[in-house]
Amino acid sequence: MEKIRHVAIIMDGNGRWAKARGKIRTEGHFKGVEVVRDIAIAAKERGIEVLTLYAFSTENWKRSSEEVGYLMKLPALFFSRYLKELMEKNIRITMIGSLDGVPKDTAQILRKAMEQTRNNTAMTLNFAMNYGSRREITEAARAYAAEVASGKIANDCTEEQFEQYLMTAGLPPVDLCIRTSKEYRLSNFLLWQLAYAELIFVDVLWPDFTSDTLDECLLEFQRRDRRFGGAK
Ligand code: V0D
Numbered sequence: 001m002e003k004i005r006h007v008a009i010i011m012d013g014n015g016r017w018a019k020a021r022g023k024i025r026t027e028g029h030f031k032g033v034e035v036v037r038d039i040a041i042a043a044k045e046r047g048i049e050v051l052t053l054y055a056f057s058t059e060n061w062k063r064s065s066e067e068v069g070y071l072m073k074l075p076a077l078f079f080s081r082y083l084k085e086l087m088e089k090n091i092r093i094t095m096i097g098s099l100d101g102v103p104k105d106t107a108q109i110l111r112k113a114m115e116q117t118r119n120n121t122a123m124t125l126n127f128a129m130n131y132g133s134r135r136e137i138t139e140a141a142r143a144y145a146a147e148v149a150s151g152k153i154a155n156d157c158t159e160e161q162f163e164q165y166l167m168t169a170g171l172p173p174v175d176l177c178i179r180t181s182k183e184y185r186l187s188n189f190l191l192w193q194l195a196y197a198e199l200i201f202v203d204v205l206w207p208d209f210t211s212d213t214l215d216e217c218l219l220e221f222q223r224r225d226r227r228f229g230g231a232k
Pocket of ligand 1: 011014029030032033036054055056071072073074075078079093110113127129206
């Protein structure tokens with residue numbers, strides 16, 4: 001049994017879930033928040049060290065202002081309901097992406113939750129917020145170039161050194177990426193980090209995703225032979 005340290009999830013299908021029930025899209029997002037809590041707890045119980053969830057992409061700003069406005073209130077809803085429990089369960093909240101453009105009150109709530117949980121050690125619940133992988137890599141390249149230009153370092157970095165400029169620096173490598181809702185794309189999520197990860201696409205809408213679905217994915221991961229391109 002290979003240990004799974006880091007799981008990433010593209011949480012898709014909230015709109016479709018709502019539509020199928022004659023509800024509006026935001027009702028799917030609302031249900032999705034509860035599922036985030038359930039899957040975070042389940043992941044912790046299974047010994048996963050880091051769970052990275054794609055909450056809001058740099059492309060999501062193109063949605064209607066009503067929907068964006070609603071989505072931006074969900075972190076506050078999430079923490080008002082679950083921060084106490086996350087503290088009790090010793091879960092640390094971190095973020096990748098950028099708080100630029102995020103409403104001030106929401107950004108403040110996110111910073112406060114990170115600050116309050118930063119010494120927790122049971123699991124890291126890492127939210128990708130206003131995140132895009134190409135932007136992440138571009139910014140890493142700029143930061144690296146700036147250090148070379150200022151003479152701090154030589155222009156001879158390896159992959160291992162370059163990775164230290166990505167927002168996931170310090171986290172274990174991603175072992176498994178799950179995408180829900182029958183979409184078969186990475187949608188600008190963790191492009192560098194998923195180079196050797198197992199990819200699992202499940203025909204379950206995010207609001208219907210349960211700890212049993214997670215267990216099926218973890219079983220499928222164990223069935224696959226991970227060779228990292230070697231002959232073994
Ligand atoms: C809607 C399904 C939790 C995906 C899950 C801002 C789309 C529910 C958070 C959250 C969203 C984010 C950061 C944080 C704590 C909680 C969240 C968004 C959307 C977009 F620190 N659920 N959730 N954020 N949805």
